[in-house]
Amino acid sequence: MPLEPEHAAARMKGIGGSELATVLHEYVAESGDKAYGCPLALYFEKRGVPADYPFEETGPVLRGIALEPMIANMYQEETGHTIRRLRHKVNKERSWEMVSIDRQIVGEPAGPGVLECKSVGQAIWFQIKAKGLPLSFVLQVQWGYHVLGPQYKWGAIAFLWADGWEYHSYPVERDQELIDLMAAKVAAFWKGVETESPPKKLKYKDPRCQACRWRSSCQGDDLIEAAGQDIESFEEADIDDALAPKVHHRMELKSIEKETEALRIEVEGEIVEGMGGREIVVAGGHRIIHKTIPGGFVVDTKRMKKNAPKVFDKWKKPKKDSKPLKFYPV
Numbered sequence: 579m580p581l582e583p584e585h586a587a588a589r590m591k592g593i594g595g596s597e598l599a600t601v602l603h604e605y606v607a608e609s610g611d612k613a614y615g616c617p618l619a620l621y622f623e624k625r626g627v628p629a630d631y632p633f634e635e636t637g638p639v640l641r642g643i644a645l646e647p648m649i650a651n652m653y654q655e656e657t658g659h660t661i662r663r664l665r666h667k668v669n670k671e672r673s674w675e676m677v678s679i680d681r682q683i684v685g686e687p688a689g690p691g692v693l694e695c696k697s698v699g700q701a702i703w704f705q706i707k708a709k710g711l712p713l714s715f716v717l718q719v720q721w722g723y724h725v726l727g728p729q730y731k732w733g734a735i736a737f738l739w740a741d742g743w744e745y746h747s748y749p750v751e752r753d754q755e756l757i758d759l760m761a762a763k764v765a766a767f768w769k770g771v772e773t774e775s776p777p778k779k780l781k782y783k784d785p786r787c788q789a790c791r792w793r794s795s796c797q798g799d800d801l802i803e804a805a806g807q808d809i810e811s812f813e814e815a816d817i818d819d820a821l822a823p824k825v826h827h828r829m830e831l832k833s834i835e836k837e838t839e840a841l842r843i844e845v846e847g848e849i850v851e852g853m854g855g856r857e858i859v860v861a862g863g864h865r866i867i868h869k870t871i872p873g874g875f876v877v878d879t880k881r882m883k884k885n886a887p888k889v890f891d892k893w894k895k896p897k898k899d900s901k902p903l904k905f906y907p908v
């Protein structure tokens with residue numbers, strides 16, 4: 579469900595579970611997962627700094643909202659656990675610590691538990707299957723245990739990959755050491771929000787900046803510099819918001835493409851390892867060949883142009899004009 583206005587206003591007063599991966603973004607990156615959030619953008623949000631671009635509920639966000647009840651039912655059917663909704667909770671002593679869990683698990687001997695329901699795309703689904711739970715999701719559940727109290731010692735994350743209609747749930751045990759680290763990091767971040775001490779900017783080439791709602795005011799000149807010689811000034815271009823949904827769609831696809839390519843390379847490495855030096859193997863309905871192809875020669879055209887310009891002129895041939903489609907953040 580979309581956030582109620584009062585819930586949205588309450589979120590401005592502290593840090594919720596889904597924001598933990600942003601506060602601990604360096605740990606997420608160190609774990610090998612992709613870091614999505616930027617602490618400075620979160621700071622801007624909490625300080626109420628007006629954004630350059632409006633918040634848009636993208637397809638994956640809307641999909642997550644629509645499928646949450648279905649995933650919760652799947653978990654209930656799978657485990658037989660009783661689950662129920664729980665209102666937004668705020669820590670009485672540390673008002674910046676807050677949480678809205680997807681469901682509370684009740685009636686089990688281990689005490690109350692936390693259930694998070696995630697609808698994920700293909701890339702994340704295969705990443706989870708290959709490597710297990712991403713740290714960002716684990717942080718969210720652990721934050722739930724922390725804010726709700728020490729009696730919360732267990733829970734689960736239920737995943738649905740809607741396109742493939744595959745479902746899986748993973749248990750998550752309370753990890754007090756991780757919780758203590760999270761609480762300290764969040765307290766330091768919140769102190770920065772209250773004392774107007776913003777966290778560091780990311781490098782302007784970071785992919786997170788390209789889709790950030792504060793990117794113009796935060797990185798403006800550097801983003802223009804990143805555009806190189808193609809564009810002298812963004813001010814001269816037409817603004818055509820009718821194309822915006824297509825541009826967002828293209829950016830999402832590009833990001834999925836990069837992630838799936840990285841996963842494909844990783845799986846191919848595992849297959850090569852599994853082949854153990856064999857050059858040909860038949861598996862999974864495919865003949866897999868991994869043979870050395872003898873190297874050859876290529877012409878170093880730069881050197882030829884410099885050192886043998888007559889030869890270069892004799893053999894060069896015209897190249898057709900091209901018209902690539904390029905995207906630069908503004």
Ligand code: SF4
Nearest residue numbers: 616619780787790796
């Ligand atoms: S532009 Fe980059 S550094 Fe600045 S707030 Fe956005 S993501 Fe963070």
